[in-house]
Amino acid sequence: MSDVLHRVRMTVNARAATIAVEARRTLAEALREDLGLTGTHLGCEHGVCGACTVLMDGAPVRACLVLAVQAEGAAIRTVEGLAAPDGTLHPLQQAFADHHALQCGYCTPGFLMLAMAMLEENPAMEEAEMVERLSSNLCRCTGYAGILAAVRSVMRR
Template sequence: MNIQLTVNGTRHDLDVEARRTLADALRDDLGLTGTHLGCEHGVCGACTVLIDGGPVRACLMLAVQADGSSITTVEGMAGDDGSLHPLQEAFSTHHGLQCGFCTPGMLMSALDLLHREERPCRARIREELSGNICRCTGYAGIVDAVEAAAAEMAVETGPA
């Protein structure tokens, strides 16, 4: 099937099998390997991407279901000049990653949260990220990172 996806601002025309997952299309057809495959059952959250602004488990969605959609992957977070997004910087600064396997999904889920809520409390951050499994960090550094990024992003955008 022929589909069109806009991924990280670039339009792509793909010919995919009807049964191909979005995760496989992103990783194998477009070379965007930041979308990780963990459980392939939608439980771990490692494959989370933003589709038309909302979080989706790319392992559970067929590529044909995303036809015509705008998709943001972890590769799309960086600035045009390659600079890291404040959330990515905060994950590094606050030790919100260790092995890095869950990091792309955590970043996408956290980015979605920060698009919806300017300054979420720690409990809210934990709640929003509860669908993403991390086996290394104990989550404290991740929550610290999201909280710090929210504060920095609020300062950058200024008062509404």
């Protein structure tokens, strides 16, 4: 335990954010508790399920395994930043709805952010790599078929 608070400056969904946190505070907690961005969900808190996936400088990270202080100077993107400013869903979000890629929806933000990173890295990703990448997150409701179909539908191949 420590009473020392560390100032962390980052951008979150393209807006500057400054928070003061203990060294042990995770990025997930900082996003949820300090910034009120509760769209990032915690599923296992040991880096396996991927529900808390956010983008840090463009790369998908487990927000439960990243300390908030490690995000100093980073650009963080969360599910709240996916839709257009006028509220229009991102095509990926729309694809999730169209393909019934969510049931309870708890894992959905993590899958959306994981898939966003995939799309940005290689929008023509081959099927096998797409499935392999998506296997890094867990869903208990859907059996994955809808998630795969949704991501496949926005890939340009």
